Amino acid sequence: MAEMSAEVVDVIVVGCGPVGAIAANYLGLQGLRTLVIERDLSTFSIPRAFSCDDEAQRNFQAAGLEGELAVDLWPCKDMQYIDGAKRVLGTVPIHELDFGLSHPALSFFNQPQLEGVLRKGLERFPHAELRLGHELVSFTQDADFVTTQIQDRRTGRSREVRARYLLGCDGSHSTVRALMGVKMMGTSYEEPWIAISGTTSVPEPDFTYYVCDPQRPGFVTRCVYNEVRMDFLLQENERTEIMERQEVVEKLLAPFVDPKKVQLQRASVFTFQAKVAERWRDRRVFLLGDAAHVMPPFAGQGLCSGIRDAMNLSWKLALVSRGAAGDALLDTYERERHPHAVDMIKTTIALGKVLLARNRVVAFLRNALLKVLFQIPRTRRFMRNYEFKPKAFLSHGLIAGGQRRKGNVAEGDYFPQPQVALADGKVARLDDVSGRGFTVFTSADAPDTVRKSAEALAREVGGVWLRILPAERASEARAGDVVDSSGKLQAWFVQYQADAAILRPDRYVYGASQGAGIEQLREELRRFIHLPTAARAEEAPSRALLPSSA
Incomplete structure (x- = not known):
C-alpha cells in the first residue's frame, strides 16, 4: 500500500x-x-x-x-611473504612507509x-x-x-x-x-576461497602474512580487537560443507594461532569477481x-x-x-x-597470479625469486614501497586542460598532506587547515601579483588561500600562512616548477602555474564553476528533511 x-x-x-x-x-x-x-x-x-x-x-x-x-x-607493522613452512621470503616494514599523507600506509x-x-x-x-x-x-x-x-x-x-x-x-x-x-x-573466478574470522582470548603478537604455499595459498593477519582474519584458497576436491566445519577450520588456524583460544565468528566459502x-x-x-x-x-x-x-x-x-x-x-x-x-x-589480478601459483615447480621458482628480489636494492624498494600499486592521479576530468599532459606535470596529481605549523605555533595536518573546499596555495616567494590572484580566486570559489613558508622562515608566519616543517610542500613546488597550485575539495590538483599562469588557470576554472555563487561547504542548509512518517 x-x-x-x-x-x-x-x-x-x-x-x-x-x-x-x-x-x-x-x-x-x-x-x-x-x-x-x-x-x-x-x-x-x-x-x-x-x-x-x-x-x-x-x-x-x-x-x-x-x-x-x-x-x-x-596500523599494520610488518607484512611478510612466507612459504608453507613459515619460512620468511621477504618482509615489507609497513610501519616505516611514509607516502606523504600523514596516515599509516595500511x-x-x-x-x-x-x-x-x-x-x-x-x-x-x-x-x-x-x-x-x-x-x-x-x-x-x-x-x-x-x-x-x-x-x-x-x-x-x-x-x-x-x-x-x-x-x-x-x-x-x-x-x-x-x-x-x-x-x-x-570475469568471475570459480576457485573457491574460505574466509575465516574470529577473536582470540589473549592478545596475539602482530603478524601479517602472504602465504606463498602451492598447497594452501592465502592471507593471514591479526587485526584490531584481538581479531584474526584468514583467507585460504581451497583445493579442487574440497567441498564447501566439509571445509566450513569447525574441526576443519581449526586445522587451518593451527599453524598461525592456537585454535582453542579462538572464538570463531565466520567461516564461509566464497568466490570473487573482477568486474566493472x-x-x-x-x-x-x-x-x-x-x-x-x-x-x-x-x-x-x-x-x-x-x-x-x-x-x-x-x-x-x-x-x-x-x-x-x-x-x-x-x-x-x-x-x-x-x-x-x-x-x-x-x-x-596480476598480484593474485603471482601469489597463488598452484604448480609446485612454478611456486618453487616464485619463492626463490622473491627471496632474491628482496635482496636487490632496486627491486626491494619496488616491493617495499608498493610501486606496483596504481598511483592516485587523474588522467581526464576537472583538471587544467581537461586531460593530464605527458611529462612532469602537476594537474591531476594527488596532493601530499604533511604536518604543518601555524602562525601561533600549533601543529596540524594540512587538510585540517585548508578545509573542505577548494584551496589555493602559493609558495613563499611567489610575486605579489600571483598572491593577489590566488587570494581572489580562493574568495571566488568559497575556498582558502594559504601561503607556504619553509621552516627557516617560520618567524614570518602570520594568519593565512603554513610552515612546511617537513619540506615536502616545498619539494612539491620545486618538482613542478610552480609558485601556485589549485586543489580541488578531494585534494587532487586542478592545476599548478608559475607567474602569470595562475590567471589562465583561473579563467579555465570559471568555465566549470560559476564562481561568485559558490557557497562555503560549512554553511548550514536552508531547509531540513521533511518529517518521516515511517
Whole structure:
C-alpha cells in the first residue's frame, strides 16, 4: 500500500554499508538534505572488509570522523611473504612507509565497528536521516527529479520520495544497478576461497602474512580487537560443507594461532569477481563502490576504491545542487574514477597470479625469486614501497586542460598532506587547515601579483588561500600562512616548477602555474564553476528533511 504524500530531498543514498555511510557523511557536511535507506535493521555483525590504506584514512579525516575512528584502526607493522613452512621470503616494514599523507600506509579495522561510527556520524546533521528496514522498489526520472518508491520491509507500506539525485551504494547485487538496466562486465573466478574470522582470548603478537604455499595459498593477519582474519584458497576436491566445519577450520588456524583460544565468528566459502559496470551514471542516478566495480581481495582495495568514489562525487553534487556548476561536472565522476578502478582490478589480478601459483615447480621458482628480489636494492624498494600499486592521479576530468599532459606535470596529481605549523605555533595536518573546499596555495616567494590572484580566486570559489613558508622562515608566519616543517610542500613546488597550485575539495590538483599562469588557470576554472555563487561547504542548509512518517 502506498502513501499519498511525497517527500522531497536533495539526495537519496541506497545502502548504508561503509561506502553509502561515508557518502552520506560527505553530503551532510556539504549541507545537502540526504536520506539514506538500508534494507537491514542493523549493521551486519560478521566482519567482511578489514583493511584500508592511507588515502582511505585521509578520506575518513575529511568526513570529520578521524577521532572517533582512531580507536578502531590497527596500523599494520610488518607484512611478510612466507612459504608453507613459515619460512620468511621477504618482509615489507609497513610501519616505516611514509607516502606523504600523514596516515599509516595500511591499517586494519572491524567492519561492524566502522559502520557504527559512520552511521553515528550522520547524527551530526539535522538535514540527514537514516531509515533502516527500508528498500528501494522502483524509480523514474524526469528533467528535475528522481521519483522513487521506498518500502518499509516491516509493514509492507511504500512511500514516494523525490530527490534531485540517487546514489546506488547497495553492493555487488545492486538493486539500483538492476533498475538502471546496467550490466557488469568482466570475469568471475570459480576457485573457491574460505574466509575465516574470529577473536582470540589473549592478545596475539602482530603478524601479517602472504602465504606463498602451492598447497594452501592465502592471507593471514591479526587485526584490531584481538581479531584474526584468514583467507585460504581451497583445493579442487574440497567441498564447501566439509571445509566450513569447525574441526576443519581449526586445522587451518593451527599453524598461525592456537585454535582453542579462538572464538570463531565466520567461516564461509566464497568466490570473487573482477568486474566493472558498463556505465556508472544514468542522468540523475549514480553507482558507487561494489555497485560499480568489484575486484579480487589480494590488494585490499575494494573498499578503498568505493571510498574514493564517494569522495569524488559528493562535492560535485554539492556544487551542482547549489547552482555553482553545470550538470556536465557530474560526467567527470565516471571519467575520473573508471580508469583508476580498472587499473586497480588489473593489479589485483596480476598480484593474485603471482601469489597463488598452484604448480609446485612454478611456486618453487616464485619463492626463490622473491627471496632474491628482496635482496636487490632496486627491486626491494619496488616491493617495499608498493610501486606496483596504481598511483592516485587523474588522467581526464576537472583538471587544467581537461586531460593530464605527458611529462612532469602537476594537474591531476594527488596532493601530499604533511604536518604543518601555524602562525601561533600549533601543529596540524594540512587538510585540517585548508578545509573542505577548494584551496589555493602559493609558495613563499611567489610575486605579489600571483598572491593577489590566488587570494581572489580562493574568495571566488568559497575556498582558502594559504601561503607556504619553509621552516627557516617560520618567524614570518602570520594568519593565512603554513610552515612546511617537513619540506615536502616545498619539494612539491620545486618538482613542478610552480609558485601556485589549485586543489580541488578531494585534494587532487586542478592545476599548478608559475607567474602569470595562475590567471589562465583561473579563467579555465570559471568555465566549470560559476564562481561568485559558490557557497562555503560549512554553511548550514536552508531547509531540513521533511518529517518521516515511517
